[in-house]
Amino acid sequence: MPQRPPAEPGMPEDEVDTPALILDLDAFEANLDAMAAFLAPTGAKLRAHAKTHKSPVIALQQMRRGAVGQCVQKVTEAEALAWGGVPDILVSNEVVSPRKLARLLALSGISRVALCADSEAGVALAEQAAAAAGQRLRLLVEIDVGAGRCGVPPGPEAVALAQRIAASPHLIFGGLQAYHGSAQHQRTPEQRAATIAGAVEHTRRTVEQLRQQGLSCEIVGGAGTGTFPHEATSGVFTEIQAGSYAFMDADYAANQDAPPFRHALFVLTQVMSTPRDGLVVVDAGHKAAPTDSGFPKVWQRPGLRYAGASDEHGNILVEGGTAPKLGETLRLVPGHCDPTVDRFDWYVGTRKGRVECLWPVAARGGMQ
Amino acid sequence: MPQRPPAEPGMPEDEVDTPALILDLDAFEANLDAMAAFLAPTGAKLRAHAKTHKSPVIALQQMRRGAVGQCVQKVTEAEALAWGGVPDILVSNEVVSPRKLARLLALSGISRVALCADSEAGVALAEQAAAAAGQRLRLLVEIDVGAGRCGVPPGPEAVALAQRIAASPHLIFGGLQAYHGSAQHQRTPEQRAATIAGAVEHTRRTVEQLRQQGLSCEIVGGAGTGTFPHEATSGVFTEIQAGSYAFMDADYAANQDAPPFRHALFVLTQVMSTPRDGLVVVDAGHKAAPTDSGFPKVWQRPGLRYAGASDEHGNILVEGGTAPKLGETLRLVPGHCDPTVDRFDWYVGTRKGRVECLWPVAARGGMQ
Numbered sequence: 001m002p003q004r005p006p007a008e009p010g011m012p013e014d015e016v017d018t019p020a021l022i023l024d025l026d027a028f029e030a031n032l033d034a035m036a037a038f039l040a041p042t043g044a045k046l047r048a049h050a051k052t053h054k055s056p057v058i059a060l061q062q063m064r065r066g067a068v069g070q071c072v073q074k075v076t077e078a079e080a081l082a083w084g085g086v087p088d089i090l091v092s093n094e095v096v097s098p099r100k101l102a103r104l105l106a107l108s109g110i111s112r113v114a115l116c117a118d119s120e121a122g123v124a125l126a127e128q129a130a131a132a133a134g135q136r137l138r139l140l141v142e143i144d145v146g147a148g149r150c151g152v153p154p155g156p157e158a159v160a161l162a163q164r165i166a167a168s169p170h171l172i173f174g175g176l177q178a179y180h181g182s183a184q185h186q187r188t189p190e191q192r193a194a195t196i197a198g199a200v201e202h203t204r205r206t207v208e209q210l211r212q213q214g215l216s217c218e219i220v221g222g223a224g225t226g227t228f229p230h231e232a233t234s235g236v237f238t239e240i241q242a243g244s245y246a247f248m249d250a251d252y253a254a255n256q257d258a259p260p261f262r263h264a265l266f267v268l269t270q271v272m273s274t275p276r277d278g279l280v281v282v283d284a285g286h287k288a289a290p291t292d293s294g295f296p297k298v299w300q301r302p303g304l305r306y307a308g309a310s311d312e313h314g315n316i317l318v319e320g321g322t323a324p325k326l327g328e329t330l331r332l333v334p335g336h337c338d339p340t341v342d343r344f345d346w347y348v349g350t351r352k353g354r355v356e357c358l359w360p361v362a363a364r365g366g367m368q
Numbered sequence: 369m370p371q372r373p374p375a376e377p378g379m380p381e382d383e384v385d386t387p388a389l390i391l392d393l394d395a396f397e398a399n400l401d402a403m404a405a406f407l408a409p410t411g412a413k414l415r416a417h418a419k420t421h422k423s424p425v426i427a428l429q430q431m432r433r434g435a436v437g438q439c440v441q442k443v444t445e446a447e448a449l450a451w452g453g454v455p456d457i458l459v460s461n462e463v464v465s466p467r468k469l470a471r472l473l474a475l476s477g478i479s480r481v482a483l484c485a486d487s488e489a490g491v492a493l494a495e496q497a498a499a500a501a502g503q504r505l506r507l508l509v510e511i512d513v514g515a516g517r518c519g520v521p522p523g524p525e526a527v528a529l530a531q532r533i534a535a536s537p538h539l540i541f542g543g544l545q546a547y548h549g550s551a552q553h554q555r556t557p558e559q560r561a562a563t564i565a566g567a568v569e570h571t572r573r574t575v576e577q578l579r580q581q582g583l584s585c586e587i588v589g590g591a592g593t594g595t596f597p598h599e600a601t602s603g604v605f606t607e608i609q610a611g612s613y614a615f616m617d618a619d620y621a622a623n624q625d626a627p628p629f630r631h632a633l634f635v636l637t638q639v640m641s642t643p644r645d646g647l648v649v650v651d652a653g654h655k656a657a658p659t660d661s662g663f664p665k666v667w668q669r670p671g672l673r674y675a676g677a678s679d680e681h682g683n684i685l686v687e688g689g690t691a692p693k694l695g696e697t698l699r700l701v702p703g704h705c706d707p708t709v710d711r712f713d714w715y716v717g718t719r720k721g722r723v724e725c726l727w728p729v730a731a732r733g734g735m736q
Contacts (some may be wrong), residue, residue, distance in 0.1 A: 003733050017736045019419050073680040094640045150641040182443050272462045273518040286660045311706050312441040326489050327464050338679050365371050368385045
């Protein structure tokens, strides 16, 4: 059963039921505008990653500003977007379950869908599923440009897999998926620039080798919030897959020379106990603000440090400034926006301290 | 929107859509039986913690084996249990939001509810809410027995707060909440025994001081899966609040001399990529198996080690044994069962490799 909305339009933010997922609309819209303005002169298009926001409402706002579509990681996310009116969806990931492939293909009547593969077996499974559905499915080759996770090596192996796709009657070769995940949080701009220079070079070489075999890449996709200026201006990447830029989080903000996006996403929490001087306990623990990328930060309250999370409790040390009172609400900047969004059923959109709108996190829990 | 069930009764486990939350029913029932058998001679009763399982279906199975009720941390969890037929619910936590207090009191027509407080302001809020609802609410005093989170100090401060409750026309003093969270994962049995000996002594003294003031404790509650044998045999604690015992997880299993419960809860995951020798990538990352208490373990596959989690990917190193094939499913033992359960909409109950039942995780996402 979905959770009830924690707020109503018009309500002051500090009356919202806690913990709640707050989207500061002024900051959010400024972030969407800033990315659109940055990409416009580069020629690269945005295909924002919906693994971050899980919302067709947000996807369509990105597309109104020029995004060509959306990325997802999971078929369930593709369904939520397609059912919410998103017309162009790339699963930037491998799917090898026949049932999931059939579900993805079932969306093609309402949305243009594409998928990635990194093995001959994966290509064969996609071909079988597309044949069974009587369709042709666009398939990209994922190449490992240094992240060491999924993907075939760039170069001849990628070309061979692309040829296999192109030779499959129910598949269309769609291009390359070339995302370097671990580069996104390298802390210095020099590290990120050097890593992505290597990724770009691997990708450029593979695109050229494909061209020599008569295979053109409709999509050359990759990049995230930490590195997108490099891919976007490379002349190689056609699509940028950043997602977190819309919200920002504490981990991206910790990058030196972080991209100039504003914190737009917060977990609103309430002080539920003030057991002794120097400590307040809030009602958001790691179930509300996952700690895989570190603890959340307390927003605009110098001297308050979130220093310990249990399931339903957060310990905030009062190291300066004014101690918050029992019942007071605080905004937390999540350590990592993606899993945090996925904990909630509702965005509470606020502007200047008042609730303006409620949007469902439509693909919340969509892991399949 | 809730996620669709990932399985149907009768299906072989390896056909379940992944990632999925598997409950091995034989192991689960053995755990419930073992706890009931352990507690029977002690006189202490089980009030299992539903923050772990979030399911009235499981709560009622625990009560059929002698549990007197359930604990929850959040009002939303209390609602899910009461609506599912659980007749006795303790919020083992502070609630200071008037709207939440009203919601809790609204359950009293169908379930006996109680709540904790650790401040005069908290008692006053509960009194106001109960008066507004025209009811009397049972309120326990939470004491800090060494965990350093919520709670008043044991002894005179706890007695003073209990007297304030007893003097409030719409409140009933219900006893003491005395949970030592951080003791649960102390690794050696000697550490846990020593820590709980201290907690028991604080609690015993406070119960005696209350008695001298004419205040009796209907409930003296606390304990978790790591320490319950100590509290249960103390002669002081009347109720045991263990939750994880029903499932076990990798973190509890890492305790030396861990309680003899079986692993009953698994995240079923599928190999989605086999990029190179020594590495397979599965479709369960930290969104499916939160890593706040460490990575999951691969179940009964020696040589396979889950060594890295991103949002939707898990990297499994093949350090021995047979490498799993593309499309193969693996069971993961979660690092921490509580947040893992809370990621899923459905339990898939299996027995001897076949799906036997589907139960909703009714309070999934119930953080408010």
